[in-house]
Amino acid sequence: MPTRSRTVRLPNKKVIQSIDVDSRGEQLAIGQERLTLMSLVTQNVTHTLDVGTGENVLWARWSPDGSKVAFTDTRQRASVYHLATKSTRDIPLEDPDIQWLDYARASDRVLIGGQRLHVWDDAKQRLIWELEPAQELLEVPLVGCLSPDGETVAVVGSERGVVLLYKVGGKRPTHRLETAPDSGRWLGFDPTMRYVACLESHAHGLFVWDLKTRKRHLPDTFNDELTVFWSVRFAPSGKQIAMGTLGGAVWVQSLKDGALLYNEKEHKRRVWDIAFTPDGSELFSGGDDHTLRYRSWS
Missing domain, CATH: 2.40.10 (Thrombin, subunit H)
Incomplete structure (x- = not known):
């Protein structure tokens, strides 16, 4: 059974927009008006990074080895912060509306969503895959996720009413998951690759699919009547x-x-x-x- 929740003391009182735990369970990445990294062993702050006056970190996710954090901010860019050197490097993408990011859990690949969906290989320092939506959907930022091995992409927002699955490098979808929202705020694979879930962009529903059957999982439980989740x-x-x-x-x-x-x-x-x-x-x-x-x- 869960215990009563406890509070972690942070160095500043600002809106917390992003949280991620590294693969060893030793470090916490917190996105606020700055990127804050904290040791879960000592609960002491180990690194901080300001992203600019009046700006905020939108999403922050750890690399598989815990040596760096990829993040997006309200300047609509994607960057990587290296702990060893305390340095930041912007990911060179031509996209004016970057708002979303996901990091593969066992591969050095970053998925970045904006007007296009991009997969960036951070080890090779190059863009390895890109997807552009239908022209009429360009006003909706694409949201996607990477499988743990970084070889499969799921995307919502590139076509109305479906979540599409691609192999990285592929031009055609391998799976179509129907009765999906037209756009999403969050999309993710479960770590075992049994399920994929999508949260509609304005909290108008949470949807789960079983990847074995390609059908909606527990549709009476997870559906568009769930309008409370963010x-x-x-x-x-x-x-x-x-x-x-x-x-x-x-x-x-x-x-x-x-x-x-x-x-x-x-x-x-x-x-x-x-x-x-x-x-x-x-x-x-x-x-x-x-x-x-x-x-x-x-």
Whole structure:
């Protein structure tokens, strides 16, 4: 059973828009008006990076080896921060509307979403795949995700009403997942590659598909009637899905049967992001109330 949540003290009181835990469960990346990296062992801040006056980090995600963090900010660029050198390098992409980012969990590949969807190989320092949506959908930023090995891409927003799966380098989709929203705020594979989930861009529904059947999973549970969620993450086991709500609650549901395992209002306002430790023993959440909280699972 989960324990009562606790608060992590941060050096500043600003909106928390992004949270990510590294693959060893030792470091936390927090996106606010700056990028803050914290040791989970000591709960001390180890690195900070200002992104510019009046700017904010939108998404921040760890590389598989924990040596760097890729992030997007409100200047609509994508960058990589290297811990060893404390230096930042912008990813050279020609896209005026970058707003989304995902990092493969076992490959040095970064997915970046804007008017196009890009896959950047950070080890080789080159763009290896790109997707442009239909002309009538250019006003909606593309959102996508990478499989853990970085070889498969899922994308929402490139075609109305479907999530499309591609092999990196491929020109045609390998799978079409129907009855999807036209655009998304979040899209992700579960770590076991059994499911993919999509949160509609304006919180008008949470949808899950079973990749074995290519059908919607538990459609009576996960559907467009769920209009309260603003953030989503799969548990590392692939057995649960966690959500943060517009009203400040944290939910966890079973993917086997949709059973509600946890539902507590732990923030005063919207929960912008949510993240598990790699062993699934702790779940972090943060948002509009400037508070970072976590709860342990026994």
